[in-house]
Amino acid sequence: MTLNRKTAPDVAKSGPALATDHLTKRFGARIAFSDVSFEVGHGEVFGFLGPNGAGKTTTMRTLGTLLTPTSGSATVAGLPLTPGNEVEIRRRIAVMPEAPGLYLRLTVAENLECFAGLYEAPDPGERISRALQAVKLTDRAGDPCGSLSKGLRQRVALARALLSDPQVLFLDEPTSGLDPVAARDVHELIDDLRQRGVTIFLSTHRLEEAERLCDRVAILNTTLRTIGRPDELRERLFAKTLTVRTLAPLADPDRLFGGLPAVNGWRPDGPGGYVVTVDDPAVAAPAVTRALVQAGADVLSIGSSQHSLEDVYLELVNQDAELEANHP
């Protein structure tokens, strides 16, 4: 599978923070993910999307040195992913799994104290205090984690991931189950980490979250289906169109739209509605408007069609589902 391996602007400057080359993981005969190649630049927020069972978590666990790849190679935080480098890689990264995985009988501070010890953090008290401040939980330090809400537990898990000042932070569904306010706090924190140059590998189901936060996204469905900036993916997958609405149906839309050089084609979209395929909406829209007015049409609206990352995602996943249905 050939992929557009577009890299973030600073990859060339300092080498990738994260890179995989034909990375594959199998469990016996079952393929978890296959032939995955991409690069992530330093300070980049990289979204990793895909349906359930696509291999996102397994990829993350492999890059986090929990699982050994079956074939292919990877570089994590500047180090080749080899058994000899595993401890050093784990020193440079932090992983926040989907489930917070807190010791519920221990307090927030005791949980963080344990992990500060595991990272051999110098001045653990200061680190813990900074991490708690970052997630706005300083006043809950003495509370047992079992008494916290799901959102607060997620924030403790995030604080735990920040303890080691990681170069690369792996976040697996960090806002899963959070209310909008708590999710916004997490988004702000991710933005803040980006400002500080932390590379973030974000696995998420929330496409609007990926669109808002990520410099680039990759869509995985066992194999990597696509990779690029969200706007690039939209352009790559969908033709540019104008959506036109008129008060009454046009008498001869074929002659009207067909006579315009900026228009490539058109199709009806309900009574008085037309979807017009164009090369450049900015050039085509004034020409289409003029033509409609000259034809005496009462124009209700004319606008460029917007495709979201969700449309891209659904298009690719549906393509895979159709392929699977045709070749079971």
Place this chain on the structure above:
Amino acid sequence: MTVSRTRIRAIFRKELREFRRNRQIIASMAVFPLFFTVYPIVEIFALPSSSASALAQRQPLVYMLGIPALVPAAIAAYSIAGERQQGTLEPVLTTPIRAEELLLGKALAVLVPALAVSYGVFGIFVAAIELLAQPAVTAAVLHGPEVLAQLVFTPLIAALSIWVAIAISTRSNDTRVAQQLSILASLPTIVVTTTIAVGGLRATIHVAAAFFVLLLIMDSLGWRVVSPLMNRERLITGTKS
């Protein structure tokens, strides 16, 4: 390979804090020693001086070595299965901790309370006999060599129980199942100590030396066998890479 004391200490402290707040573990630490002390104490108190000569033919103190076999088995069974059950294993394994450090931290966190309970209960038992039993019975029960055996064999038996229970715990997803299997696995030790205690087998200095060497070998083998079971992929997915 160098191990980090800081990381071992982090696991050790965390484990002790968890044990202290886990009713299931507190109950395990309390129930087994009670079982092993109440019945023999009541029996010995009830004995008249005339039965001292018969008692002298047995080695009842050895019975108490069942405590270091059972208590650590019940606690150590929780170590990995418990983490897996509450979803805390994966975050720990993503830190720089080595498998050996995790194993040592967990083993020490079980060994320390197990030794404290075993020696503590033995001390209470000896004190109770000294104070409350008939003097002839006391003289028949409390022998210097058996007291020494208790001190020497307690850590060796506890360590063996810990390795076996952690090995079981690495392969189990359920703490109760892990506890039951670990207790089952410690039964051979109980059978041996009970057989000696009731006079079925005379523990001479040679028998004691043989058990000492056997336990030392099994303890060092236990470390070698359990270390590979702490493979990250095996712990996370249940299969080895």
